[in-house]
Amino acid sequence: MANATGGPEIEQLIQLLSRLPGLGPRSGRRAVLHLIKKKEQLMVPLAAALERAVAAVRVCESCGNIDTVSPCGICSDPRRAESGLLIVVEDVADLWALERAGIGPARYHVLGGVLSPLDGVGPDDLSIDQLLRRAPDYSEIVLAVNATVEGQTTAHYITDRLAGTGVTITRLAHGVPVGGELDYLDEGTLSQALKARTRF
Amino acid sequence: MANATGGPEIEQLIQLLSRLPGLGPRSGRRAVLHLIKKKEQLMVPLAAALERAVAAVRVCESCGNIDTVSPCGICSDPRRAESGLLIVVEDVADLWALERAGIGPARYHVLGGVLSPLDGVGPDDLSIDQLLRRAPDYSEIVLAVNATVEGQTTAHYITDRLAGTGVTITRLAHGVPVGGELDYLDEGTLSQALKARTRF
Numbered sequence: 001m002a003n004a005t006g007g008p009e010i011e012q013l014i015q016l017l018s019r020l021p022g023l024g025p026r027s028g029r030r031a032v033l034h035l036i037k038k039k040e041q042l043m044v045p046l047a048a049a050l051e052r053a054v055a056a057v058r059v060c061e062s063c064g065n066i067d068t069v070s071p072c073g074i075c076s077d078p079r080r081a082e083s084g085l086l087i088v089v090e091d092v093a094d095l096w097a098l099e100r101a102g103i104g105p106a107r108y109h110v111l112g113g114v115l116s117p118l119d120g121v122g123p124d125d126l127s128i129d130q131l132l133r134r135a136p137d138y139s140e141i142v143l144a145v146n147a148t149v150e151g152q153t154t155a156h157y158i159t160d161r162l163a164g165t166g167v168t169i170t171r172l173a174h175g176v177p178v179g180g181e182l183d184y185l186d187e188g189t190l191s192q193a194l195k196a197r198t199r200f
Numbered sequence: 201m202a203n204a205t206g207g208p209e210i211e212q213l214i215q216l217l218s219r220l221p222g223l224g225p226r227s228g229r230r231a232v233l234h235l236i237k238k239k240e241q242l243m244v245p246l247a248a249a250l251e252r253a254v255a256a257v258r259v260c261e262s263c264g265n266i267d268t269v270s271p272c273g274i275c276s277d278p279r280r281a282e283s284g285l286l287i288v289v290e291d292v293a294d295l296w297a298l299e300r301a302g303i304g305p306a307r308y309h310v311l312g313g314v315l316s317p318l319d320g321v322g323p324d325d326l327s328i329d330q331l332l333r334r335a336p337d338y339s340e341i342v343l344a345v346n347a348t349v350e351g352q353t354t355a356h357y358i359t360d361r362l363a364g365t366g367v368t369i370t371r372l373a374h375g376v377p378v379g380g381e382l383d384y385l386d387e388g389t390l391s392q393a394l395k396a397r398t399r400f
Binding site: 006007008009010012013016017019020021022023027029030031032033034035036039042043044045046047049050051052053054056057065066067068069072073091092093096 | 207208209210212213219220221222223227229231232233234235236239242243244245246250251252253256257265266267268269272273291293
């Protein structure tokens with residue numbers, strides 16, 4: 001029998017969309033049907049936007065951020081340089097999350113991952129050497145890595161490598177998430193939140 | 201401060217991807233970061249696949265299926281014509297679901313929705329007239345509409361309109377889903393499954 005789900009062009013589009021995070025084969029098919037139904041409003045603009053992004057996207061040679069220029073908009077913003085603050089993150093997604101939080105002027109350094117001997121990720125696979133070169137230009141480096149074992153190992157490794165540069169090294173506070181209920185928090189977070197308690 | 205999430209090209213791509221079913225603003229951003237990281241393996245092929253699909257996709261003038269040719273691969277398959285079986289579905293997604301189930305040779309008719317006075321969907325908004333014109337060529341019409349109030353209303357309306365054509369009209373069986381547990385089924389399904397019980 002003839003292929004029922006609409007020819008190789010549609011089949012290939014389903015396969016590619018299914019590889020996006022958050023989508024699978026079933027939701028990929030739904031997405032393709034939605035695209036085809038909204039051809040002029042969504043499918044045509046999406047194809048054009050992808051083409052433009054493919055041509056425009058750059059990885060910032062200084063910090064590892066993703067932008068359409070290099071150095072990126074953040075690295076070429078003089079107000080951010082004056083802050084003297086360099087925030088080290090694992091991934092561009094973390095950088096975007098901090099920017100959405102409106103944390104005030106700062107620059108970033110994207111490591112590109114964390115140290116993970118099991119996955120074969122060593123210091124040379126991350127942008128740690130570039131970080132060491134940038135460090136002297138800043139007064140404070142915040143290690144905003146994830147609170148996982150690998151994240152904390154990476155933070156310790158970077159702290160060792162930065163010893164002697166004189167730059168202040170800090171990390172994000174642990175504590176109760178805003179809006180969070182104590183009852184649902186793990187013991188580690190609760191005990192850290194109590195230790196770091198502040199005056200009311 | 202400069203826009204941190206990477207220029208208008210990236211922002212627009214996030215907005216468009218967020219409009220796909222199953223994705224939202226947060227997962228749209230994750231999807232775009234994933235695309236940018238896998239630029240050559242995923243982003244470039246996806247842009248090309250979308251372009252090809254935009255150019256190739258057709259709605260079959262006979263049955264309403266989506267394909268790259270019209271009449272579609274199903275309508276131009278002689279083995280399916282011989283079956284004498286026409287399956288009426290609400291949507292192309294239902295057609296694809298039945299094809300995946302490997303139901304054997306049949307043709308389809310995509311209604312494009314169900315009657316819904318509340319949403320202003322009347323008979324003229326569905327491809328019911330086309331169905332009436334196709335009906336005499338088939339020996340049996342299966343109304344494979346969803347088991348919702350609107351679906352069943354639509355099925356009754358179509359049955360009335362087809363009265364006098366002499367074609368046999370059937371519907372999908374109600375019963376226990378394969379692999380389903382009785383305990384979790386609603387009373388309506390259970391009572392229908394008992395009424396339609398078959399010899400073991």
